[in-house]
Amino acid sequence: MIFLSNLVNGLSLGSIYAIIALGYTMVYGIAKMLNFAHGDVIMVGAYIAFCALQYWGLPPVAALLAAMLLCTVLGITIEGLAYRPLRQATSLAVLITAIGMSYLLQNLALLIWGANPKSFPSVMIQLPTLSLFGDQLKISGVTMMTILANIAIMIVLTTFISRTKMGKAMRCVSEDRGAAELMGINVNRTISTTFAIGSALAAVAGILLCSAYPTLMPTTGSMPGIKAFTAAVFGGIGSIPGAMIGGILLGVIEILGKAYISTELGDAIVFAVLIIVLLFRPTGLLGKPIREKV
Amino acid sequence: MKKLVALMLALTLGLSVFAFAGAEETITLKIAHIGPLTGAAAVYGVATSRGAKIAAEEISAAGGKYKVEIIDEDDTHDAEKAVYAYGDALDKGAQMIIGTTTTTPCIAVGAEAYNDRVFMLTPSASSTAVTADKDNVYQVCFTDPAQGAASAAYIAEKNLPTKVAVIYNNADAYSTGIYQTFVDKAQEVGLEIVSTTTFTDDTTDFSVQVADAKNNGAELVFLPIYYTPASQILLNASSIDYKPVFFGVDGMDGILSIEGFDTSLAEGVMLLTPFSADAQDELTKNFVAKYQELYNEIPNQFAADAYDGVYALVAAAEKAGVQEGDAPEAICDAMIAAMQEIEVTGVTGTMTWAANGEVSKTPTAVIIENGAYVGFNN
Numbered sequence: 001m002i003f004l005s006n007l008v009n010g011l012s013l014g015s016i017y018a019i020i021a022l023g024y025t026m027v028y029g030i031a032k033m034l035n036f037a038h039g040d041v042i043m044v045g046a047y048i049a050f051c052a053l054q055y056w057g058l059p060p061v062a063a064l065l066a067a068m069l070l071c072t073v074l075g076i077t078i079e080g081l082a083y084r085p086l087r088q089a090t091s092l093a094v095l096i097t098a099i100g101m102s103y104l105l106q107n108l109a110l111l112i113w114g115a116n117p118k119s120f121p122s123v124m125i126q127l128p129t130l131s132l133f134g135d136q137l138k139i140s141g142v143t144m145m146t147i148l149a150n151i152a153i154m155i156v157l158t159t160f161i162s163r164t165k166m167g168k169a170m171r172c173v174s175e176d177r178g179a180a181e182l183m184g185i186n187v188n189r190t191i192s193t194t195f196a197i198g199s200a201l202a203a204v205a206g207i208l209l210c211s212a213y214p215t216l217m218p219t220t221g222s223m224p225g226i227k228a229f230t231a232a233v234f235g236g237i238g239s240i241p242g243a244m245i246g247g248i249l250l251g252v253i254e255i256l257g258k259a260y261i262s263t264e265l266g267d268a269i270v271f272a273v274l275i276i277v278l279l280f281r282p283t284g285l286l287g288k289p290i291r292e293k294v
Numbered sequence: 295m296k297k298l299v300a301l302m303l304a305l306t307l308g309l310s311v312f313a314f315a316g317a318e319e320t321i322t323l324k325i326a327h328i329g330p331l332t333g334a335a336a337v338y339g340v341a342t343s344r345g346a347k348i349a350a351e352e353i354s355a356a357g358g359k360y361k362v363e364i365i366d367e368d369d370t371h372d373a374e375k376a377v378y379a380y381g382d383a384l385d386k387g388a389q390m391i392i393g394t395t396t397t398t399p400c401i402a403v404g405a406e407a408y409n410d411r412v413f414m415l416t417p418s419a420s421s422t423a424v425t426a427d428k429d430n431v432y433q434v435c436f437t438d439p440a441q442g443a444a445s446a447a448y449i450a451e452k453n454l455p456t457k458v459a460v461i462y463n464n465a466d467a468y469s470t471g472i473y474q475t476f477v478d479k480a481q482e483v484g485l486e487i488v489s490t491t492t493f494t495d496d497t498t499d500f501s502v503q504v505a506d507a508k509n510n511g512a513e514l515v516f517l518p519i520y521y522t523p524a525s526q527i528l529l530n531a532s533s534i535d536y537k538p539v540f541f542g543v544d545g546m547d548g549i550l551s552i553e554g555f556d557t558s559l560a561e562g563v564m565l566l567t568p569f570s571a572d573a574q575d576e577l578t579k580n581f582v583a584k585y586q587e588l589y590n591e592i593p594n595q596f597a598a599d600a601y602d603g604v605y606a607l608v609a610a611a612e613k614a615g616v617q618e619g620d621a622p623e624a625i626c627d628a629m630i631a632a633m634q635e636i637e638v639t640g641v642t643g644t645m646t647w648a649a650n651g652e653v654s655k656t657p658t659a660v661i662i663e664n665g666a667y668v669g670f671n672n
Contacts (some may be wrong), residue, residue, distance in 0.1 A: 006505065012501075050554065054554060110332070115333045117553075121554055138533070138534055216554075255501065259506070263502060263503060263506075264464055264494075
């Protein structure tokens, strides 16, 4: 029973990683860039939801929509201001810009909302806690909600990318940006849309993250962001189901490692597993194998 | 040319006599406060800054020998920034330091101050590493070992549950310091430690630690940690219906001022502190009333420590005969000698200091009831 409850804890942590990883992997898959500011967009989304609930007195659904809307605007702005001018630059330049953007967002949050931690209200998610085996095993409403949200987002994203015209454009841009442009696809608009969707997902992830772990500070997004990036690589970066599987596995490994090996080595175990997986499958669990032309 | 030089000399002499005459009446002590005014530990630094300023205003208004001017510096709880803040304070003419508020920056600034011979009194940096091998650094708060040992002794003495779990931050000198002395003392007084788990600064998930305490049947959870992770631990415990006694130390102080925090989670949490805002003595009542009037908040232990610290510095300065504009290195040795002779009664009790910089005063515990600290008597 203790093992089961640890497994549930792992699942709840992993589902949070997974939902963040979805945003990472989607932007990487299409724009072929690592948006290290993703974790900080999550933090901004959580702050917006916090303000909407505490200061503006909005109901939870409106708070969610406000956070998604403002994050979408933020995502498009970041892409337009910081990443678009670097479209032709080396990927290293874009990566450094993304890291800079991450610091910018953190420090802006520090200016706007101050350094004191805030505690995210628990009203966002009203699902009751599920008790199994006569109260011995508890699955919180937040965990169930996160897993449901994960599955829903995964299905919607996959359908969107494989069935719609914009999705098709995204796949084209992902495959060969130059050729896509020659075929009359507006690459800038496609990438902007990708960022818009990624940032709206970040707002959802921020709210779920802070519903599970309510301490909200300007650095709240950074460590979960790094872990989720690891999860995306673990699952095969660019693959949407891979992000979900990678996130959940990472959470379960972290919790079981802490519970049965050592609380001190929890993070070390996570990254050791990542190294081992990458040694045997360099593109991650569900990543496309890279064919080398000789 | 000679005339000009003579004139200049005369002028300088005249001015210095004038300055001296002015100093005879009231002497302005320039005290630097260094602490995290922004950043994750800002709750502590803002509290010590406010406490120090209230004391400075009171002393200046009382019209005694000294007026106090506080030079406020922000170190963001970062050792490197704290050293810059320290240099900046000296440039602004600081003669002594009330600070730094938190342990890690205090160790860094202490090393600089030891070399420069600047007298430091920290309100709240409680590690022994703060005062170790430095004759110029003194503390208003208990040391970590004293907090750990005093907590264990207190738990045993007040017949609190004896099956104890400890969750501490093993990436933090403050937390590990308290943990070690707690464990030593716990064995001595017959507490049984059934679960020991750790975390680091980046940890967001505490489900394993809380579950371990619960599964091992701990009835009291000792949390020698800061309040931000503690708030997460309280939430985790409530989500699995685990209701032990939570016992914290001074880092727990501040948990009630987290914006949006559901204070009912902290109901029944105990913390060891020498200061309780609801104490009925005149000193405390006056301090709490002033603090509430100015900042609309009940002062925590950090504010109280800094308040007492400024009074202690002024008492020591008087004994050491500090004069207007004395350089910090000129008065350091006299301050060290004076500090060991004075006895100060403040809002955190009656304090005397040993040569190693440690304070001696009596610890008490408070318990959180209906979202406020209440003195604990059992």
